[in-house]
Structure formats: C-alpha cells, structure tokens
Amino acid sequence: MLEITGLSVNYGTIRAVRGISLTVARGELVSLLGANGAGKSSTIKCIAGALKAAGGSIVLEGQDITAANPEQVIRAGLATVPETRDVFPDLTVAENLMLGAYIHRRDQAGNRQNLERLHTLFPRLAERSNQPAGTLSGGEQQMLVIARALMARPRVLLLDEPSLGLAPAIVERIFEMIETLKKSGLTILLVEQNVNQALAVADRAYVMRLGAIVASGTAEEIRSGSDLSAHYLGG
Amino acid sequence: MAFAIQFVIDVLSLGGAYALMALGLVIIYGILRLVNFAYGELIMVAGYTMYLSSGSGLPWLVMAALAVAMAVLFGILTDYAAFRPVRAKSVTAVLITSFAFSNLLQNAALLFISPRPRNVPLPDIFSQTVSIGGAITPVRNLITIAASIVLLAAVAFLMRRTTLGIAMRAAATNFTMARMLGVPANLIISSAFALSGFLAGVVGILWIGRIGTVVPGVGLEPLLVAFIATVIGGMRSLPGAVVGGFLLALIDTTLNYTLSQDLLKFRDAFTFSLVILILLWRPQGLIKGPASGQRT
Numbered sequence: 073m074l075e076i077t078g079l080s081v082n083y084g085t086i087r088a089v090r091g092i093s094l095t096v097a098r099g100e101l102v103s104l105l106g107a108n109g110a111g112k113s114s115t116i117k118c119i120a121g122a123l124k125a126a127g128g129s130i131v132l133e134g135q136d137i138t139a140a141n142p143e144q145v146i147r148a149g150l151a152t153v154p155e156t157r158d159v160f161p162d163l164t165v166a167e168n169l170m171l172g173a174y175i176h177r178r179d180q181a182g183n184r185q186n187l188e189r190l191h192t193l194f195p196r197l198a199e200r201s202n203q204p205a206g207t208l209s210g211g212e213q214q215m216l217v218i219a220r221a222l223m224a225r226p227r228v229l230l231l232d233e234p235s236l237g238l239a240p241a242i243v244e245r246i247f248e249m250i251e252t253l254k255k256s257g258l259t260i261l262l263v264e265q266n267v268n269q270a271l272a273v274a275d276r277a278y279v280m281r282l283g284a285i286v287a288s289g290t291a292e293e294i295r296s297g298s299d300l301s302a303h304y305l306g307g
Numbered sequence: 308m309a310f311a312i313q314f315v316i317d318v319l320s321l322g323g324a325y326a327l328m329a330l331g332l333v334i335i336y337g338i339l340r341l342v343n344f345a346y347g348e349l350i351m352v353a354g355y356t357m358y359l360s361s362g363s364g365l366p367w368l369v370m371a372a373l374a375v376a377m378a379v380l381f382g383i384l385t386d387y388a389a390f391r392p393v394r395a396k397s398v399t400a401v402l403i404t405s406f407a408f409s410n411l412l413q414n415a416a417l418l419f420i421s422p423r424p425r426n427v428p429l430p431d432i433f434s435q436t437v438s439i440g441g442a443i444t445p446v447r448n449l450i451t452i453a454a455s456i457v458l459l460a461a462v463a464f465l466m467r468r469t470t471l472g473i474a475m476r477a478a479a480t481n482f483t484m485a486r487m488l489g490v491p492a493n494l495i496i497s498s499a500f501a502l503s504g505f506l507a508g509v510v511g512i513l514w515i516g517r518i519g520t521v522v523p524g525v526g527l528e529p530l531l532v533a534f535i536a537t538v539i540g541g542m543r544s545l546p547g548a549v550v551g552g553f554l555l556a557l558i559d560t561t562l563n564y565t566l567s568q569d570l571l572k573f574r575d576a577f578t579f580s581l582v583i584l585i586l587l588w589r590p591q592g593l594i595k596g597p598a599s600g601q602r603t
Contacts, residue, residue: 120487121487122486122487141486142486143486143487143489146487146489152487154484154487160480160481162476162480163477171474171477171490174470174488174490224488224489
C-alpha cells in the first residue's frame with residue numbers, strides 16, 4: 073500500500089532522516105516510534121508532500137508520490153494529521169470539516185453521508201458544529217483534525233502524535249477511536265512517543281533513532297525487545 | 308444639521324474608498340504575508356484603460372467594466388510576473404520584484420502614454436451635486452458610498468459563504484495545512500490577486516472620478532492610504548482593513564474641517580502623528596488577525 077525506500081530528508085545541512093525504508097500493507101496499523109528529534113515527524117511531513125525528499129522514493133498503491141506536492145498527495149488517497157494539531161481557529165467546526173472534503177466538493181450527498189458517520193464517531197463535534205474551532209479544547213481539536221482528514225475519504229491515514237499534550241482520559245479515547253478506524257479497514261501509519269499505547273493497537277512497529285531505523289518487527293517483538301528503552305534514553 | 312450630514316457623507320465616501328483599497332492589499336498580505344507594492348499600479352491601469360477607451364464611443368459603464376477587467380488581469384499578471392517565480396525562495400526577492408513590477412508599469416505609462424495628466428471620461432452624474440437636508444453634496448460621493456457598501460457586502464459573502472472564500476481564509480491562517488487538505492495553492496493565490504485587482508479597479512474608477520485625470524504616479528497615494536489603513540486595522544484581518552480605512556477617513560476629514568488654512572497643508576503630518584499614537588496604544592493594529600502567523 074505504502075512503500076518507502078531509502079528516504080532522506082534534510083533541513084539545510086542537517087540530515088534529519090537518513091535513508092529509511094518502511095512498508096505499510098493494506099489494512100495494517102504500523103507504528104513509528106522514537107524519541108524527540110529521531111526524525112519521525114520529518115518522515116511524516118515528507119510523505120505528506122510538505123517537505124521535499126533529498127533522496128529515496130515514496131510509492132502509494134504503485135504510484136510514485138516522492139515529488140508530489142501536498143494537494144496531489146491527498147488526491148492520491150493519503151491524508152495527514154500533523155502533530156501541530158492544525159485546526160483553522162477562526163473557521164467554525166463545520167467549515168473545518170467542509171474544507172476536509174475539499175477534493176470531493178462536487179459530491180455533496182457523499183459528503184453529508186460521511187459527515188453523519190463522523191458525527192456518530194465524534195458526537196462532540198456535532199454539538200459544536202457552529203463554534204469557531206479555536207475555542208475547542210485540545211482533545212476536541214485533535215478529534216476535529218482527525219475527522220477533517222477523514223472527510224477526504226483517504227485510504228491511508230498518517231497520524232502524527234495524536235496523544236501529544238492531552239490528558240490521559242482523552243488519550244485513551246483517542247486510541248479507542250484509532251482502533252475503530254483500523255477495524256473499518258483504514259491503513260494507518262501512527263507516529264507516537266507513547267510507546268505502550270501505540271504498541272497495544274499496532275500490528276507492526278519501527279523504531280527510529282537519529283534519523284535511521286534501528287529496530288522493526290511485530291508489536292510483540294518490539295515490546296519484548298530489551299533495547300527499546302535504550303533507544304529512548306540515548307544509551 | 309446640514310453640517311453634520313455633510314460631515315457624515317464625507318467620512319463615509321472617503322472611508323468607503325479607503326476601506327476598499329485596504330481590503331485589496333490585505334487579501335494578498337493575509338495569504339502570502341507579503342505586501343504587493345505594485346497594488347497602486349492596478350489603479351493606474353484602470354485609469355489609463357478609461358483614458359484609452361474614451362474615444363471608442365462605448366457606453367461609460369462598458370468602459371468602466373473594461374477598466375475593472377484590466378485591473379483584474381494585471382492583478383493576476385502581478386502574481387505570474389513578480390510573485391510566483393520567487394515566492395517559495397525568498398521574501399526579500401518578492402519585495403524587490405513587486406517594486407520592480409510597479410516601476411515597470413509606471414515607466415511604461417510614462418513612455419507610451421505621457422507624463423502629463425490625461426483626462427478620464429466621466430459621466431455627467433459624477434460632476435452633479437444634490438442637496439440632502441440642506442447639505443450640498445457631489446453625487447459621486449453618494450455613488451462611492453453605495454459602491455463600497457455593495458462591494459464590502461459582496462466580499463463578506465464571498466469570504467464567509469463560498470468554498471473558495473473559506474479556503475482563502477484557511478490558507479491565510481495555515482497555508483501548508485490548507486494544501487494538505489487538497490486546496491491548490493496556485494488557485495488560492497491567483498484568486499486573491501484577481502479579487503485584489505477587482506477591488507483596485509473599482510477603487511481606481513471612484514478615486515480617479517474625484518480627480519478627473521490620470522497620471523503615471525496616480526497609484527502612489529492609494530497604496531500609501533491602503534498600507535496605513537491596514538497597519539491601523541491589523542495587517543492580517545479583513546474587518547481590520549475596513550475599520551482602518553474608515554478610521555483613517557474620519558481622521559482626515561476631521562482635520563480637513565478643523566484645521567485652519569495655514570495648517571491644512573500639514574494635514575498629513577497630523578494624520579500620521581495620530582497613526583503613531585494609535586500604534587503605540589495597539590501595536591498589533593486595532594483588530595487582531597487569525598491566530599497563527601507563520602509565513603508560508
């Protein structure tokens with residue numbers, strides 16, 4: 073479904089991602105783990121088209137999207153939820169969701185149906201439909217960006233740190249929702265620092281450190297691997 | 308009473324024109340975080356289009372529509388000539404290319420038309436006056452007020468109710484995120500330039516309708532006015548631009564009425580002193596723009 077080979081990303085002279093390769097199969101939930109500065113978010117932004125790759129290739133369902141710009145990536149069927157939780161604060165919740173369906177704006181009926189489905193998944197968003205998105209709580213904003221990404225009807229979803237800065241009770245609900253999405257057949261690449269929770273929902277995982285992948289395997293294998301904390305603590 | 312009516316009409320007509328000018332500038336700034344220094348030349352283009360079509364015998368409204376269309380065209384051309392090639396690379400470069408494009412247009416007018424003022428055809432109604440409650444008022448002031456109400460309402464509708472407008476507002480807060488939702492960057496930017504050109508075209512006709520003639524440097528004052536109005540109102544807020552425009556007109560008109568003949572030639576000095584005071588009080592401008600302010 074998503075195949076990344078030898079991907080490198082540079083910020084000026086800093087090499088943030090150094091030739092990593094990973095694959096995500098259809099319907100699979102893969103976690104990308106690692107400490108701050110490991111290059112996880114750069115990888116995500118590069119797949120989304122927001123950063124240019126310095127080398128390597130990104131292939132989505134047989135289509136090369138390495139050099140695609142963000143508006144082409146979403147049309148190819150890959151939606152991204154960035155870690156910065158970018159709601160449009162002055163627009164209402166409903167307007168945010170409407171823009172999520174921008175690439176399907178001709179298909180009004182389909183969007184209404186999709187919106188109804190998302191409103192049952194996130195009842196809070198239905199209640200706050202006409203409120204500016206900037207007035208929502210952190211957890212609600214996170215739900216809004218995920219719902220907005222789903223309005224584009226993607227086949228692959230990239231989630232960058234959905235639990236960042238949220239209260240434990242809300243984190244739990246976000247992970248429940250990720251599981252629901254996985255059951256619906258969506259292919260997901262999940263970036264997390266919250267290792268235990270990420271491994272609980274993931275089929276497989278990769279661990280990044282200093283821009284390279286240092287471990288990979290099934291969630292079980294990664295969890296039992298004794299060197300996981302070493303990668304986090306820099307040992 | 309007559310005096311009060313006169314004053315209100317003066318403020319509203321000047322303010323309407325200022326607000327439209329400011330809006331045209333802030334629409335570009337909000338999305339690109341770049342000031343379009345070639346904005347004044349769009350007004351010049353509208354004026355010269357009127358001048359050049361004056362011999363054609365077309366009805367005045369057709370000439371006016373042509374002038375607005377040319378301003379829109381040159382607005383989009385500004386994007387292709389000055390912004391698009393260097394936009395992603397450097398802010399400084401765009402600053403210079405938009406200055407260069409402005410100079411290019413002005414010099415083209417100097418070279419191919421004339422450095423001297425040229426008469427612009429205006430319908431008789433622009434020079435007529437009416438009496439409202441005892442106040443003698445030029446009809447063109449009422450036309451300006453009506454035009455600005457209609458256009459401000461139309462822009463508000465566009466930005467609040469249409470997908471394109473909402474996408475433009477989204478792009479103004481977070482361009483990259485809007486693109487990640489599939490909103491094409493080039494479409495949004497070209498639309499912003501077209502809308503900016505449209506406003507400049509209409510303002511151009513109203514503005515030149517006050518003076519009656521067009522010269523190559525005619526756009527300088529409107530650019531300055533628009534820039535100051537947006538600074539007062541808040542560089543990134545569309546309502547701010549409108550408020551700033553009307554406030555600047557209020558200041559200008561009040562000074563016109565109250566300053567003695569000797570001091571009147573220093574009116575701009577008084578105006579700008581007040582602008583400095585406003586900015587000391589509210590450095591961000593009166594109305595705060597959208598929350599995030601990352602350049603794209």
